[in-house]
Amino acid sequence: MKNSKALLQVFFSAMIIFVLSQCTASANTSNGNEKTFIVGPETADCNGVVPMKCLQVKETPAGNWTNFYSNIEGFTYEPGFEYVLKVKTEKIENPPADGSSIKYTLIKQVSKIKK
Numbered sequence: 001m002k003n004s005k006a007l008l009q010v011f012f013s014a015m016i017i018f019v020l021s022q023c024t025a026s027a028n029t030s031n032g033n034e035k036t037f038i039v040g041p042e043t044a045d046c047n048g049v050v051p052m053k054c055l056q057v058k059e060t061p062a063g064n065w066t067n068f069y070s071n072i073e074g075f076t077y078e079p080g081f082e083y084v085l086k087v088k089t090e091k092i093e094n095p096p097a098d099g100s101s102i103k104y105t106l107i108k109q110v111s112k113i114k115k
Contacts, residue, residue: 041115074106
C-alpha cells in the first residue's frame, strides 16, 4: 500500500509540473507578437509608393539601422531623440497592395533619449 501511495504522489507531482510548464510555454508564445525597436534620432529619405521619410529602426543595439516603411500606431516621433519601444505586431489578413502585411502598435515607450 505504501508503494502505491508513493507512486501516486510521484505521478501527481509529475502531472502538476507538466501542466505548469505548459502554462508557461503558452504565456511565452503570446509574447511572440512583441518586438523591441530602437528608433533613431533622424529619419532618412526612402522610396515606398512615393518618395517619403522613413524612421531608422534596429532591433538590437549592435544591429544596423534599416528603413521602417510602416507606421507605429500610438507612437509620435520627435526628431532628435532615440527611442526604445516595445511594439505589438499583428498580421493583416488582406493588406493593401501598397501597404505592409503587419500592423505595429505601441505597447510601451521604454526610453526617450536626447541625441
